[in-house]
Amino acid sequence: MRRRPPVLPALPALLSQRLVVPVVCVCVTFIAIVDGAITTVALPSIARQFQLTTAALDGVVVIYPICLAMAIPASAWLVERFGGKRVLLTALVGFLASSMLCGAAAGLGQLIACRAVQGLSAGLLLPASAALLFSTFTASEQMRISRYMIVPQQVAPAAAPVLGGLLVDHLSWRWVFYVNLPVGLGALVFGALFLAGHHGSRPGRFDLPGLLLSAAALGTLMFGICEGPNRGWSSVAVLTALGLGTVLLAAAVVFQLRVGNPLLKLRLFADRLFRDTNLINLVGLIPILGAMYIGPLFLQQAQGRSASESGITTFPEAFGVLLTVQIVGVLYARVGPRVIVGCGMTGVCIVLLLFATCDADTSLWTFRAYMFLLGLSMGCFFIPTTVASLATIDPKDLPHATTLNTVVRQTGGALAPAAVTTALVLGTPSAAAADPPVSAYQHAYVALAAIAAATAVFAFTLPDAPARAAARGTGTGTASSRSVFLRRRHEQIDS
Incomplete structure (x- = not known):
């Protein structure tokens, strides 16, 4: 044979x-x-x-x-x-x-x-x-x-x-x-x-009107946000983009809530944990990324440092984040995202107030120490908000949830430099528009600290019991069924 x-x-x-x-x-x-x-x-x-x-x-x-x-x-x-x-x-x-x-x-x-x-x-x-x-x-x-x-x-x-x-x-x-x-x-x-x-499924008919409305709204708003600091918030192009983008966004929301198979499943925001974590992401990214944006500007414009000095001085933030996330990974299931994110944003607020005390004579090592402390606080933000936002999401809705998360993060990322530039413009006399004084940077840091404080207060109201249960693998309902679904999928993939 x-x-x-x-x-x-x-x-x-x-x-x-x-x-x-x-x-x-x-x-x-x-x-x-x-x-x-x-x-x-x-x-x-x-x-x-x-x-x-x-x-x-x-x-x-x-x-x-x-x-x-x-x-x-x-x-x-x-x-x-x-x-x-x-x-x-x-x-x-x-x-x-x-x-x-x-x-x-x-x-x-x-x-x-x-x-x-x-x-x-x-x-x-x-x-x-x-x-x-x-x-x-x-x-x-x-x-x-x-x-x-x-x-x-x-x-x-x-x-x-x-x-x-x-x-x-x-x-x-x-x-x-x-x-x-x-x-x-x-x-x-x-x-x-x-x-x-992974074989695709049958998600329903492609929502072309929803795509056109959503893409036009997001693209127009993003143009207005990105160009506002450059052209001026009162310029015709920016005002038109923001106004038209707002109208298109409202139309897109109404349309997406009415169709059976929407391109953006906005109904997921009915889940309080998903909604609140995304709101924290949207607002919390403004002071976090705003601090990363304003740092090089302060060093090069207010202190006259070189680009290489600026890059080396802001880099310690990454080390702070990488250190904190290791600790957060151990504490997440025990403490929960509410305490971690709330304490992290409180830390961001305090460090931003420290930055507000910097002037033209502040040493690079002092600035580097503040950047490291900022990274330590930021490390409490990114992972817990992302993981918690998906804790109660049904497995079949994961692509939609991650898409909405990406939309929120990109919007927050665009708002950060716009907020910083606006604060600098408001704090700069018209005669020195091209060269903001040190006081303008200090006021911008205080404004970012205020946003971080508001985010911290809201973060302490986060309903994180389902997130802790899902992280421990002892959740009920959606979180539990999702864990079982993924374990079976792992066995099929690895077999």
């Missing part, structure tokens, strides 16, 4: 998805965040080559978050229909191809068009990677894996200005875009070989 040849296991079965998914998500998150932060460093060099003013290149920066916001609403439906692997890898191909074309652009028009494709691709990358991550790990495992996922989220924005400066000085501004290729291509090949293919 003829013996059959042994059947070789499929490549995805060779490695556990608990390893493959985090590796791919780390790489994707890193390049997406770096690309959003590194481009500003190259603007003067791009302006010289294309014989333009730096102000004329504003579209290169602004188009990225606008297109990113416009693509996010479609991500949940695409993940449900085609599976997380297909959506993530397809978006990654688009991101890498557009990065290469950005680096090869022969003019400003080509560069802006390719940046638009980058933003659209990133708008699918981030929600798809988040959906894959949170559908692979149970609620009790998410805190542990998030302690490692926070690394690229903190290192990327801190390292981007330093990396961008080195590339522009020693190679060319084009390498600011080419730098995405090595990491991205490695993630693409690794993901194509080892990510398990």
